[in-house]
Amino acid sequence: MATNDLSKDLAPISSNTMADIVEVRLREYLKKKSFRPGDALPKELELAEALGISRNVLREALSRLRMLGMIETKKKRGMILARPDILGAFERVLDPLIIDNNTLQDIFELRLVLEMGLADLLYIRKTDKDIEELENIAKKEAKLDDSFRIKSEIAFHGKLYDITGNDTLKRFQIMLMPTFEYVLTQEQKPIRGKVNHMDLVQILKNGTKEDFKIGMQAHLQPHFDRLSKLKTNK
């Protein structure tokens, strides 16, 4: 307990290497000079000299920013500031096999929170065409073998995120999916809520936002039940 707090409070010390420092300095520099995407940056040699470091170290730092999509470089033209892909970096790290169990659990819950919070956006953005497509997915699902269950789960819930028209949200969901599945496979036999996909479609078609929230909650109820049981163990 005490050690846990300790490590939380003053853990890092971050035996900073030059590349770490330079990375921070560069980030500060970009901010301070308020560069905008497309603006040209000084060339490597100038930066290295200004920072008083070797080009080598500078490039290690630049390599990081380049990975994040913050800068782009072309021979001769030099470097320009770019718009980073905010989810790109996230994506690289989100491997269920590496993440510790607590965080896996956190992500599982995060996805539940998202699903439960979708309703308002859905009811603002949904169109008849969307609902039709969703209905088709649910119909097709009924005919399918149980081994395709996960695929249809993905298709259905994925479509829901689609309807929000929020690309970032959609991508985020896709990224969270493997983790979600992984946690599920770690668990017991498949569980189903009392409200199925087709029910949800019908609510979306004829019901109110509040109806949908209740329906989604019932659909995910098994997961929440599991959380309630886990509660004591934490």
Place this chain on the structure above:
Amino acid sequence: MATNDLSKDLAPISSNTMADIVEVRLREYLKKKSFRPGDALPKELELAEALGISRNVLREALSRLRMLGMIETKKKRGMILARPDILGAFERVLDPLIIDNNTLQDIFELRLVLEMGLADLLYIRKTDKDIEELENIAKKEAKLDDSFRIKSEIAFHGKLYDITGNDTLKRFQIMLMPTFEYVLTQEQKPIRGKVNHMDLVQILKNGTKEDFKIGMQAHLQPHFDRLSKLKTNK
């Protein structure tokens, strides 16, 4: 329109540099050999030789993985696989000044979705002590000047995330905050829902989960109204 689709479909080509390739190769390697956190990696020279590249390029790739927290290195001891901080990378990129407007809007909505979806977790995890603390925040807020409004907003909603006991979710919320605020300041005068923080506390204390969902929706109603108006412009 056509160009937009084009760039979405076949944009990248990603004129891969060696460091890019090596980064991918290393990631594959770690996965294939199913290294676990704490496992030792081969030394730089061995990796560089095996890949047929200079130590320089290898280090640029390693620098990226190091930034993501995937590996840690100590002199003499060599490199070990570590548990990446899944939000760390995200954090570095989440600067409202760099992100394009569409994504800003997406993130704004994402946070709304989170707030709306919190209820279920809250009602599983909340304790009397939590509610007491939340009430104190709301009380203190009433006495404060309007210029402290944002601070109390943060304190209150932050505490809500706290109650979920989900550290990842909490950190995520903290990271999203600046973006959320930024979008707000871009807008018109401050807006308030019909349900205020103290109302929410009372619901959390005596009301049902469903009451709370309705309350939170009313609290955020002004934001949703704005989204509804925006709808047509999109």
Place this chain on the structure above:
DNA sequence: ACATTTGTTATGTAGTACATAAATACTAAA
């Protein structure tokens, strides 16, 4: 048995050299 010194090793940093692609200047032909 213990403390100190000495060596070994893997990463960290610096510097040089050259390859490559892209922009610019220049040259020669129409």
Place this chain on the structure above:
DNA sequence: TTTAGTATTTATGTACTACATAACAAATGT
């Protein structure tokens, strides 16, 4: 004068060497 083609310049990309530094291990001396 215009234009096609060539040469030059330049900034990034890659490779290699050398040495510094920290951490560990072994050896040495008391």
